[in-house]
Amino acid sequence: MADAAGVSLSTASLAFSGNKPVSDATRQRVLGAAESLGYTGPNPLARNLRQGRSGVVGIAVGQLSTAFRDPAALPMLDAVSEVLGAAGLGLLLMGDEDDHARLPLDAVIYDICGRETWAAYDAFVARGIPLVVVEGPTWPGTTFVDIDHRGGSAALARHLHDLGHRRVAVLTLEPSHPQRQREAGLRDVFPDAVVIGACASDHGAAQQLASDWFDSSPDATVLVCQSDVQAAAVVVEARRRGLSVPGDLSVAGFDGVPTPWLDLELTTIAQPLGDKGRAVARAALARIEGDDVEDVLLPVTLRVGSSTGPA
Amino acid sequence: MADAAGVSLSTASLAFSGNKPVSDATRQRVLGAAESLGYTGPNPLARNLRQGRSGVVGIAVGQLSTAFRDPAALPMLDAVSEVLGAAGLGLLLMGDEDDHARLPLDAVIYDICGRETWAAYDAFVARGIPLVVVEGPTWPGTTFVDIDHRGGSAALARHLHDLGHRRVAVLTLEPSHPQRQREAGLRDVFPDAVVIGACASDHGAAQQLASDWFDSSPDATVLVCQSDVQAAAVVVEARRRGLSVPGDLSVAGFDGVPTPWLDLELTTIAQPLGDKGRAVARAALARIEGDDVEDVLLPVTLRVGSSTGPA
DNA sequence: GGCTAGCATCGAAACGATTCGATCGAAACG
DNA sequence: CGTTTCGATCGAATCGTTTCGATGCTAGCC
Numbered sequence: 304m305a306d307a308a309g310v311s312l313s314t315a316s317l318a319f320s321g322n323k324p325v326s327d328a329t330r331q332r333v334l335g336a337a338e339s340l341g342y343t344g345p346n347p348l349a350r351n352l353r354q355g356r357s358g359v360v361g362i363a364v365g366q367l368s369t370a371f372r373d374p375a376a377l378p379m380l381d382a383v384s385e386v387l388g389a390a391g392l393g394l395l396l397m398g399d400e401d402d403h404a405r406l407p408l409d410a411v412i413y414d415i416c417g418r419e420t421w422a423a424y425d426a427f428v429a430r431g432i433p434l435v436v437v438e439g440p441t442w443p444g445t446t447f448v449d450i451d452h453r454g455g456s457a458a459l460a461r462h463l464h465d466l467g468h469r470r471v472a473v474l475t476l477e478p479s480h481p482q483r484q485r486e487a488g489l490r491d492v493f494p495d496a497v498v499i500g501a502c503a504s505d506h507g508a509a510q511q512l513a514s515d516w517f518d519s520s521p522d523a524t525v526l527v528c529q530s531d532v533q534a535a536a537v538v539v540e541a542r543r544r545g546l547s548v549p550g551d552l553s554v555a556g557f558d559g560v561p562t563p564w565l566d567l568e569l570t571t572i573a574q575p576l577g578d579k580g581r582a583v584a585r586a587a588l589a590r591i592e593g594d595d596v597e598d599v600l601l602p603v604t605l606r607v608g609s610s611t612g613p614a
Numbered sequence: 615m616a617d618a619a620g621v622s623l624s625t626a627s628l629a630f631s632g633n634k635p636v637s638d639a640t641r642q643r644v645l646g647a648a649e650s651l652g653y654t655g656p657n658p659l660a661r662n663l664r665q666g667r668s669g670v671v672g673i674a675v676g677q678l679s680t681a682f683r684d685p686a687a688l689p690m691l692d693a694v695s696e697v698l699g700a701a702g703l704g705l706l707l708m709g710d711e712d713d714h715a716r717l718p719l720d721a722v723i724y725d726i727c728g729r730e731t732w733a734a735y736d737a738f739v740a741r742g743i744p745l746v747v748v749e750g751p752t753w754p755g756t757t758f759v760d761i762d763h764r765g766g767s768a769a770l771a772r773h774l775h776d777l778g779h780r781r782v783a784v785l786t787l788e789p790s791h792p793q794r795q796r797e798a799g800l801r802d803v804f805p806d807a808v809v810i811g812a813c814a815s816d817h818g819a820a821q822q823l824a825s826d827w828f829d830s831s832p833d834a835t836v837l838v839c840q841s842d843v844q845a846a847a848v849v850v851e852a853r854r855r856g857l858s859v860p861g862d863l864s865v866a867g868f869d870g871v872p873t874p875w876l877d878l879e880l881t882t883i884a885q886p887l888g889d890k891g892r893a894v895a896r897a898a899l900a901r902i903e904g905d906d907v908e909d910v911l912l913p914v915t916l917r918v919g920s921s922t923g924p925a
Numbered sequence: 926g927g928c929t930a931g932c933a934t935c936g937a938a939a940c941g942a943t944t945c946g947a948t949c950g951a952a953a954c955g
Numbered sequence: 956c957g958t959t960t961c962g963a964t965c966g967a968a969t970c971g972t973t974t975c976g977a978t979g980c981t982a983g984c985c
Contacts, residue, residue: 311965316943323944326963343740347718349941352663352970358717359670359706367695368688377679381709384678388712395670395706398692401699406669407658429654506874539875563817564850564875622935627973634974637933660971663940 309336319345357407360387360587363397363422365415373504373532375558375576376414379437382580383412390588397422408432410587413439433590435583438481446586447598448579452481455572455603456488456527459555462570462605463525464492467614468553471496472523474512474533477503485529485557497523504529509536517544524553524614531556534569538610549612559606568608575601620647630656668718671698671898674708674733676726684815684843686869686887687725690748693891694723701899708733719743721898724750744901746894749792757897758909759890763792766883766914767799767838770866773881773916774836775803778925779864782807783834785823785844788814796840796868808834815840820847828855835864835925842867845880849921860923870917879919886912 309332310318317323318333325333337344351357362383364370371377384394397403397411404426410433413421424442427434434445441447463471471493476482478501489496499516502508509528513536516526528534534556538548548554548567559573582599589596620643621629629636629644636644648655662668673694675681682688695705708714708722715737721744724732735753738745745756752758774782782804787793789812800807810827813819820839824847827837839845845867849859859865859878870884893910900907 312942313944313966314964317964320943323964324962329963341740343737344716345943346663346941347716348659348663348666348668349970350943351718352657352659352941352972353943355659355970357659359704361704366692368692371682371688371691372685374683377682380682380707381677381679384707384709385711388709391713391716393670393672393706393708393712393714393717395704396695397704398695398699400696401704402702403704405655405658405702406704407662426654429652507872510874535875543877561818563821564846566854623972624936624974625934627971628934631973634934635932640933656973657971660940661973663942664971664973666940 309333316345351407356409356591358391359393359395359406359408360410360412360591361395361397361403361406361408362412362414363399363403363420365399365420367396367398369503369505370415373530374560375504375530375574378560378576379414379580379583382577383584386581386584387587392588409591410435412583412587413437414583415439433587435586435590437579437583438479440480441598446590446596448583448586448601449481449599450574450579450601451603452484453488453491455557455574455605456485457491458488458603458605459527459570459572460489460492462607463527463553463555463611466553466611468525469493469614470523470525472516472521472526473498474509474516474526474528474537475501476529477501482529489527496527499526502533504532506532506536509533510540513537513540517541517546525555525611526552527555529557531558531560531562531569531571534571534610535562535565538565538567538569548610553611553614555611559604567610570608570611571606572603573606574603620644627656662718667720667902669702670704670706670717670719671721671723671902672706672708672714672717672719673723673725674710674714674731676710676731678707678709680814680816681726684841685871686815686841686885689871689887690725690891690894693888694895697892697895698898703899720902721746723894723898724748725894726750744898746897746901748890748894749790751791752909757901757907759894759897759912760792760910761885761890761912762914763795764799764802766868766885766916767796768802769799769914769916770838770881770883771800771803773918774838774864774866774922777864777922779836780804780925781834781836783827783832783837784809785820785827785837785839785848786812787840788812793840800838807838810837813844815843817843817847820844821851824848824851828852828857836866836922837863838866840868842869842871842873842880842882845882845921846873846876849876849878849880859921864922864925866922870915878921881919881922882917883914884917885914 315333317325318330387394404423411427412435414437428444436445437448473496500512502512534554537554541548556569556571559571586596626644628634629641698705715734722738723746725748739755747756748759784807811823813823845865848865852859867880867882870882897907
């Protein structure tokens, strides 16, 4: 250790951490000795043990390739990473299969819906690790960050109603907390909207579902989707069949992400992805500090594009 | 601690870790005591310090939202995560801005090209942390995993030459190690291929570049792109201008990822993304064990689709 | 019966920092 | 000049494991 060159362990530690004042001369001596001995600074593992923190926050997103294929996931992840990084914390990706209960995490973010997919939830709760859940159900020991699914869907529904639409079809996500909220919002305006099927936010799956639906000679004048990816797939499939959007069918999405390969702007519910990520990260930070944290509900905005028109 | 209920610390440790045999009766007693005292198993931080390992591998990908917007990034990330997870290691996302030198990482993967973006490289080398570089230049202390950019590009070029094409335009990535290799492969066949511009693998940017190029009344019969995302954007833009693909212009991509919103199959160089990820992860694991690791060069395959045709 | 093996358990020494409280001088103050 | 104060430094305790070597004990062997 560098203290062979002049000072005590405690002083050397202070010279590196700056937790207490150290005279300039001493600091120079310590840093110089470290340099010449090839000492590269405090061992992070030892620091972590002493401080009882790992400096790492886990984020569970289900299967990685599925989770990030949806463009809505990225801006949020970016924001989370940015806020945590600024606080000196790292972000650890938790796939859905591995046993992450043995890793030293300061907090865990669940960015998927459905309690059943919360890997290692019990272990984390038992160890007292703060949990932040995005768009999931509330659960003991958990801080909750959500967007206004229901209000957004209702706003979209009113927009469609104003355009004269009465026969509404819905392409849903697989059953989940946000999905239920969105359906409720839609039914506030269209109680008898008809669900044509459910799939993940995936272009191929949505296009297949839309194709089957078109085959059934539907009479709806608008198809409401649960993501812009789904909506884009529906537009592509409609056109492939010679249908015009919004002439023959109006299509609405959710999320408000760019779909640059379409030459129209989707009508969609834009959610504040960056705000959501920042709220999540701040909640995690606060809980790590031991502060009490309120659940967060973020507003969404209806963004009217050119994929919806008069019935 | 649980040893208040019967045994010594060492035995309790063995009961949990299983590193040495412990009698069944003792194990039961230890586990029972742990249960009733609310002890949730060995503290990961302490274990890490003792063992000198954190169980976490970092992966640097540049800005997150940019890196993962490219669909080619995900299958590889998935494979990396799967192999590391099976070995009990976690994967930590390193954005390009933060100081990750203070985190306890067992190894670091650089999945971006260009030495200048290797955040904290010097610090990691100084601390003796194994580094694995994907598609980057070789560098001291580094294990290198790459695909055969040059051979793949040359194979594509021969395919185009066979189709009768002689006037070739190229849309490149920003300058980087793989980009240089790919250009070399192309020029093995078409020495005077003309570069029309460079951009990241991003739909919007590529479409803009293609648009400018079409405005210049080009005489090339084929446009070679460096990713399927770029190629898809070019196809979209060509059609928007009433050009047929491959009738008026052949288009080729790179990567071999699905482009479900196009109704044609891109001609492309398919790279083994899963294999690449697994090779990277295995290299990291081996280096963590202290083994010597050979650099890896993976083959690619030409996949002829319907976006290229006779000149 | 004595000796050797082998198994289960234990004690103590790391792992490498941070941090609390004490000490020691020198400066400031009356 | 005596006393207080403050800043810099130091010693020792602590974080919670894992692991090495030693110790007992039982069983097997000749």
